[in-house]
Amino acid sequence: MEFETAASIMTCLGSPMRLRLFHMLSKAGEEGMAVGDLQAAVAIPGPTLSHHLAKMAAVGLLTQERRGTTLICRAVPHPVMALGSYLSTEATAPGSSRR
Numbered sequence: 001m002e003f004e005t006a007a008s009i010m011t012c013l014g015s016p017m018r019l020r021l022f023h024m025l026s027k028a029g030e031e032g033m034a035v036g037d038l039q040a041a042v043a044i045p046g047p048t049l050s051h052h053l054a055k056m057a058a059v060g061l062l063t064q065e066r067r068g069t070t071l072i073c074r075a076v077p078h079p080v081m082a083l084g085s086y087l088s089t090e091a092t093a094p095g096s097s098r099r
Helices: 003-013 016-031 035-042 046-058 078-088
Strands: 062-067 070-075
Touching: 003 016, 003 046, 003 078, 016 035, 016 046, 016 070, 035 046, 035 070, 046 062
Parallel strands: none
Antiparallel strands: 062 070
Protein backbone atom coordinates (compact mmCIF):
# COMPACT_ATOMS: atom_id res chain seq x y z
CA MET A 1 0.00 0.00 0.00
CA GLU A 2 1.25 3.45 -0.87
CA PHE A 3 1.66 6.06 1.85
CA GLU A 4 -0.80 8.42 0.12
CA THR A 5 -3.42 5.68 -0.20
CA ALA A 6 -3.14 4.86 3.50
CA ALA A 7 -3.48 8.53 4.38
CA SER A 8 -6.56 8.91 2.14
CA ILE A 9 -8.32 5.94 3.75
CA MET A 10 -7.49 7.15 7.27
CA THR A 11 -8.70 10.66 6.42
CA CYS A 12 -11.94 9.28 5.02
CA LEU A 13 -12.63 7.06 8.02
CA GLY A 14 -11.57 9.86 10.38
CA SER A 15 -15.04 11.30 9.94
CA PRO A 16 -17.33 9.81 12.60
CA MET A 17 -20.23 9.72 10.12
CA ARG A 18 -18.22 7.94 7.42
CA LEU A 19 -16.89 5.46 9.97
CA ARG A 20 -20.47 4.82 11.11
CA LEU A 21 -21.62 4.34 7.51
CA PHE A 22 -18.77 1.95 6.79
CA HIS A 23 -19.62 -0.05 9.89
CA MET A 24 -23.30 -0.24 8.91
CA LEU A 25 -22.47 -1.31 5.37
CA SER A 26 -19.97 -3.88 6.63
CA LYS A 27 -22.64 -5.40 8.86
CA ALA A 28 -25.07 -5.47 5.92
CA GLY A 29 -22.69 -7.75 4.02
CA GLU A 30 -23.13 -8.65 0.34
CA GLU A 31 -26.76 -7.56 0.41
CA GLY A 32 -25.69 -3.99 1.06
CA MET A 33 -28.08 -1.22 1.96
CA ALA A 34 -30.23 1.14 -0.04
CA VAL A 35 -29.27 4.80 0.27
CA GLY A 36 -32.77 5.56 1.55
CA ASP A 37 -32.34 3.03 4.36
CA LEU A 38 -28.94 4.49 5.23
CA GLN A 39 -30.45 7.96 5.33
CA ALA A 40 -33.26 6.83 7.61
CA ALA A 41 -30.78 5.11 9.93
CA VAL A 42 -28.39 8.05 10.30
CA ALA A 43 -30.96 10.87 9.98
CA ILE A 44 -28.91 13.28 7.89
CA PRO A 45 -29.99 15.24 4.80
CA GLY A 46 -29.69 13.49 1.45
CA PRO A 47 -27.04 15.83 0.02
CA THR A 48 -24.88 15.37 3.13
CA LEU A 49 -25.20 11.59 2.88
CA SER A 50 -24.34 11.72 -0.83
CA HIS A 51 -21.22 13.74 -0.01
CA HIS A 52 -20.07 11.15 2.53
CA LEU A 53 -20.80 8.23 0.21
CA ALA A 54 -18.93 9.90 -2.66
CA LYS A 55 -15.87 10.40 -0.45
CA MET A 56 -15.99 6.73 0.58
CA ALA A 57 -16.39 5.54 -3.01
CA ALA A 58 -13.48 7.72 -4.12
CA VAL A 59 -11.06 5.88 -1.83
CA GLY A 60 -12.54 2.47 -2.65
CA LEU A 61 -14.41 1.84 0.61
CA LEU A 62 -17.75 1.15 -1.05
CA THR A 63 -19.40 0.20 -4.29
CA GLN A 64 -22.75 1.37 -5.56
CA GLU A 65 -25.21 -0.46 -7.78
CA ARG A 66 -28.38 1.00 -9.23
CA ARG A 67 -31.47 -1.22 -9.15
CA GLY A 68 -34.21 0.71 -10.86
CA THR A 69 -34.61 3.86 -8.79
CA THR A 70 -32.78 2.40 -5.77
CA LEU A 71 -29.07 2.86 -5.18
CA ILE A 72 -27.51 -0.02 -3.22
CA CYS A 73 -24.24 0.54 -1.37
CA ARG A 74 -21.86 -2.19 -0.25
CA ALA A 75 -18.75 -1.93 1.89
CA VAL A 76 -15.45 -3.02 0.36
CA PRO A 77 -13.44 -4.42 3.28
CA HIS A 78 -10.15 -4.98 1.45
CA PRO A 79 -8.80 -1.40 1.74
CA VAL A 80 -9.33 -1.41 5.51
CA MET A 81 -7.69 -4.81 5.89
CA ALA A 82 -4.76 -3.66 3.72
CA LEU A 83 -4.49 -0.49 5.83
CA GLY A 84 -4.34 -2.59 9.00
CA SER A 85 -1.57 -4.70 7.50
CA TYR A 86 0.28 -1.60 6.34
CA LEU A 87 0.08 0.02 9.76
CA SER A 88 1.15 -3.11 11.61
CA THR A 89 4.15 -3.80 9.39
CA GLU A 90 5.56 -1.09 7.15
CA ALA A 91 4.50 2.02 9.04
CA THR A 92 5.80 0.71 12.37
CA ALA A 93 9.01 -0.85 11.05
CA PRO A 94 12.26 0.81 12.13
CA GLY A 95 13.47 3.27 9.52
CA SER A 96 10.12 3.62 7.77
CA SER A 97 9.76 7.37 8.08
CA ARG A 98 8.39 7.91 4.54
CA ARG A 99 6.82 11.25 3.78
